[in-house]
Amino acid sequence: MRRILPRSHVLVLWLVGCMALTLPARAQTSADVGQWSGVMSWPLSATHAHLLPTGRVMFFGEFAQGDTPPRLWDPTTHTVSSLPFPGYNLFCAGHSFLADGRLLVTGGHIESHVGLEDASIFDPVGSRWIRLPDMNDGRWYPTNITLANGDVLVISGETVGSGIMNEIPQRFLASTNTWRTMTSARLKLPYYPRMFLAPNGRLFLAGPQRLGRFLDTGGTGTWLTGPYSNYGTRSYGPAVLLDGKVLLIGGGDPPTATVEQIDLNVATPAWRYVAPMSTARRQHNATILPDGTVLVLGGSAGSGFDNKAAPVLTPEVYDPVTNRWTRLARGNVYRGYHSTAVLLPDGRVLSAGGRNTNNAEVFSPPYLFKGARPTVSSVPDVVTPRTTFSIATPDAGRVTKVTLIALNSVTHSFDQNQRLITLGFTRGSGVLTVTAPANNNVAPPGYYQLFLVNDAGVPSIGRMVRIPAVP
Numbered sequence: 103m104r105r106i107l108p109r110s111h112v113l114v115l116w117l118v119g120c121m122a123l124t125l126p127a128r129a130q131t132s133a134d135v136g137q138w139s140g141v142m143s144w145p146l147s148a149t150h151a152h153l154l155p156t157g158r159v160m161f162f163g164e165f166a167q168g169d170t171p172p173r174l175w176d177p178t179t180h181t182v183s184s185l186p187f188p189g190y191n192l193f194c195a196g197h198s199f200l201a202d203g204r205l206l207v208t209g210g211h212i213e214s215h216v217g218l219e220d221a222s223i224f225d226p227v228g229s230r231w232i233r234l235p236d237m238n239d240g241r242w243y244p245t246n247i248t249l250a251n252g253d254v255l256v257i258s259g260e261t262v263g264s265g266i267m268n269e270i271p272q273r274f275l276a277s278t279n280t281w282r283t284m285t286s287a288r289l290k291l292p293y294y295p296r297m298f299l300a301p302n303g304r305l306f307l308a309g310p311q312r313l314g315r316f317l318d319t320g321g322t323g324t325w326l327t328g329p330y331s332n333y334g335t336r337s338y339g340p341a342v343l344l345d346g347k348v349l350l351i352g353g354g355d356p357p358t359a360t361v362e363q364i365d366l367n368v369a370t371p372a373w374r375y376v377a378p379m380s381t382a383r384r385q386h387n388a389t390i391l392p393d394g395t396v397l398v399l400g401g402s403a404g405s406g407f408d409n410k411a412a413p414v415l416t417p418e419v420y421d422p423v424t425n426r427w428t429r430l431a432r433g434n435v436y437r438g439y440h441s442t443a444v445l446l447p448d449g450r451v452l453s454a455g456g457r458n459t460n461n462a463e464v465f466s467p468p469y470l471f472k473g474a475r476p477t478v479s480s481v482p483d484v485v486t487p488r489t490t491f492s493i494a495t496p497d498a499g500r501v502t503k504v505t506l507i508a509l510n511s512v513t514h515s516f517d518q519n520q521r522l523i524t525l526g527f528t529r530g531s532g533v534l535t536v537t538a539p540a541n542n543n544v545a546p547p548g549y550y551q552l553f554l555v556n557d558a559g560v561p562s563i564g565r566m567v568r569i570p571a572v573p
């Protein structure tokens with residue numbers, strides 16, 4: 103018998119039907135938006151964080167915490183241990199890795215705006231500090247940039263007070279453990295300049311100010327003018343280097359959602375806007391992922407220095423191929439000023455620290471929920487520029503990407519060491535034949551994580567490879 107529904111029931115069914123059409127087809131899963139771990143209590147705020155060639159994360163803290171031993175976190179056991187103390191406060195130092203995987207740490211903290219002249223190397227294998235000759239003057243918030251021959255340029259940082267900068271860069275000569283003062287490259291720059299070794303061998307100043315510049319590091323240094331970025335000053339906005347293209351992401355006060363890119367591979371580079379983030383941010387972190395996308399974590403959408411009243415808890419990821427941002431699973435803790443993010447060898451991302459924030463979490467991006475990883479059976483320990491090399495993998499037929507990511511060394515929304523290099527390759531049976539980076543301007547000497555990525559976007563475990571300096 104056919105039942106006739108009363109008119110009111112028909113209306114209800116119609117309304118339910120309309121609602122069903124406007125709802126998503128299914129609930130979002132971890133394969134869509136990723137997943138957060140619980141919050142780990144840590145002994146200090148990871149204001150400075152580094153992925154060591156051992157696969158462990160070294161971190162040190164803010165203000166008085168910087169006067170205590172740095173710590174080491176093991177991402178497989180999730181345990182924290184103490185490292186040796188170098189004898190002075192490391193807060194607000196600069197840092198990047200040397201060609202042999204040791205970490206060069208420059209400057210440090212006497213009090214706010216007053217920097218130390220000290221410099222040291224941390225050896226992660228011997229777990230010890232090596233003290234270097236002092237620099238020319240104090241540096242509080244300097245940037246380190248590793249150069250093509252394995253030397254490191256250190257630039258900027260306050261000396262004795264607010265706005266009183268160390269205007270003279272210095273080159274750390276790795277072969278003699280001495281400093282060359284770059285007397286002809288004197289320039290007043292803001293805190294933690296966003297600087298990169300460009301494919302043309304010069305250093306490129308990408309921000310936070312609009313006026314870009316190139317620095318020729320030969321002799322005692324020569325500045326050359328460069329292109330202006332479009333937006334304006336991007337204080338506390340990160341910048342990342344992706345295959346010779348710099349991405350400038352948010353920053354400023356009030357913060358902006360805008361993002362700009364410049365291609366340093368071309369003869370006349372120029373900044374252009376790409377797709378903006380879904381929300382404005384400053385004090386956030388940007389971390390390159392194995393698949394060549396960029397994960398943005400944390401920051402504040404509000405005006406002011408470190409506005410906790412407007413936390414951005416939703417990460418988002420940028421795909422430079424499609425020029426699209428995707429919002430991911432909402433986090434739990436505000437991570438603004440003094441927070442850090444580090445790509446772990448297993449493809450997860452450590453998100454840690456913040457002002458008075460003595461804890462950390464781990465974000466698992468969506469690619470970790472999309473099936474089995476490609477397996478790397480063997481990879482050379484050393485990848486020499488301008489050569490080809492073989493990677494043995496039973497999953498060769500499904501590999502769509504081979505990437506190198508330089509080890510993270512991050513503080514104050516800027517990673518002074520990370521960069522992405524996408525490698526060309528051909529597939530064989532159980533083997534990939536891969537083209538190494540063209541030279542040390544593309545790939546400064548040091549340790550990198552090598553990843554295979556399959557056709558589902560799933561990365562292998564990162565394998566540490568060393569790129570030597572080739573004259």
Ligand SMILES: [Cu+2]
Nearest residue numbers: 194439440514
């Ligand atoms: Cu600070």
